Amino acid sequence: MLETTIGFIGCGNMGSAMIGGITGSGLVPASKVIASAHTSATVEKIKDQFGIRTTLDNQTVAKEADILFLAVKPYLYAEVIKEIKDVVSEDAVIVAIAAGQSIEKIEGCFGHPVKLVRSMPNTPAMVLEAMSALTPNDNVTPEELDTVISIFNSFGKCEVVPETLMDAVTGVSGSSPAYVYMFIEAMADAAVWDGMPRAQAYKFAAQSVLGAAKMVLETGKHPGELKDAVCSPGGTTIAAVAALEKQNLRSTVMNAQHACTEKSKEMSK
Numbered sequence: 711m712l713e714t715t716i717g718f719i720g721c722g723n724m725g726s727a728m729i730g731g732i733t734g735s736g737l738v739p740a741s742k743v744i745a746s747a748h749t750s751a752t753v754e755k756i757k758d759q760f761g762i763r764t765t766l767d768n769q770t771v772a773k774e775a776d777i778l779f780l781a782v783k784p785y786l787y788a789e790v791i792k793e794i795k796d797v798v799s800e801d802a803v804i805v806a807i808a809a810g811q812s813i814e815k816i817e818g819c820f821g822h823p824v825k826l827v828r829s830m831p832n833t834p835a836m837v838l839e840a841m842s843a844l845t846p847n848d849n850v851t852p853e854e855l856d857t858v859i860s861i862f863n864s865f866g867k868c869e870v871v872p873e874t875l876m877d878a879v880t881g882v883s884g885s886s887p888a889y890v891y892m893f894i895e896a897m898a899d900a901a902v903w904d905g906m907p908r909a910q911a912y913k914f915a916a917q918s919v920l921g922a923a924k925m926v927l928e929t930g931k932h933p934g935e936l937k938d939a940v941c942s943p944g945g946t947t948i949a950a951v952a953a954l955e956k957q958n959l960r961s962t963v964m965n966a967q968h969a970c971t972e973k974s975k976e977m978s979k
């Protein structure tokens with residue numbers, strides 16, 4: 711268990727998913743996590759849900775945290791940093807999770823040296839299956855980076871990447887759960903169309919996506935080889951594959967994800 715106080719400024723969709731993961735994994739006791747948000751309704755909900763300490767005062771979180779997550783929307787970064795920059799301990803490690811907010815831009819908002827890790831998590835943190843990327847700045851020691859890595863590992867998998875990859879990471883993992891939910895929703899709609907009750911359709915679709923993802927991760931086989939193993943000659947699967955190819959599934963997904971990456975680059979300017 712970590713002897714560290716973890717702070718969250720902002721605890722909406724992404725912040726609460728990470729808080730759920732951190733407390734659910736047992737990495738730190740709930741009493742060592744403190745979070746602030748904009749409204750009493752949000753902080754009360756988070757307190758009830760996870761049993762952590764909450765406040766409406768960002769400075770309280772900033773003063774107490776050894777590791778401080780900035781989990782507000784990107785456009786609020788400058789405003790929130792202005793509010794907390796003079797009370798954050800110089801030993802604290804700041805973890806930024808916002809899309810399109812570079813290390814240089816965030817350091818500029820602080821205006822003095824800070825220990826900073828830029829990250830891109832995703833919401834499956836809530837079920838301990840996040841895929842996250844991290845880039846530390848030069849002020850973060852290897853030991854501090856290890857602590858941050860252990861936090862991200864508590865709610866999924868993470869890798870340290872060069873900052874130049876962060877826009878691509880946003881496309882392939884930060885935002886991609888949304889595209890996968892759309893795929894699952896479409897599979898379930900088709901199953902309902904074909905007569906299956908809806909609740910059962912979501913279960914069959916989601917478990918099939920989970921199983922296929924595990925096959926890629928655990929067999930190490932190329933996705934194309936795994937696809938070939940499902941396609942019997944003249945069988946059912948190849949009929950679906952042909953229909954998906956006709957509708958340009960792969961180039962549609964590539965173009966969508968590339969648009970996401972380009973949007974992240976645009977937000978960084």
Ligand SMILES: NC(=O)C1=CN([C@@H]2O[C@H](COP(=O)(O)OP(=O)(O)OC[C@H]3O[C@@H](n4cnc5c(N)ncnc54)[C@H](O)[C@@H]3O)[C@@H](O)[C@H]2O)C=CC1
Binds near residue numbers: 725
């Ligand atoms: N939602 C996602 O799947 C992912 C989001 N992110 C990043 O996470 C950040 C937060 O996104 P979401 O959680 O989706 O947004 P959200 O809108 O669900 O949550 C934002 C939180 O910030 C709080 N907040 C607003 N103004 C505040 C202020 N002045 N001081 C303190 N708290 C304040 C709100 O009460 C809320 O709890 C963004 O920067 C986003 O780029 C990163 C990866 C994935």
Ligand SMILES: O=C(O)[C@@H]1CCC=N1
Binds near residue numbers: 808809880884885
């Ligand atoms: O849509 C967004 O901008 C955020 C960043 C990654 C996922 N959600």
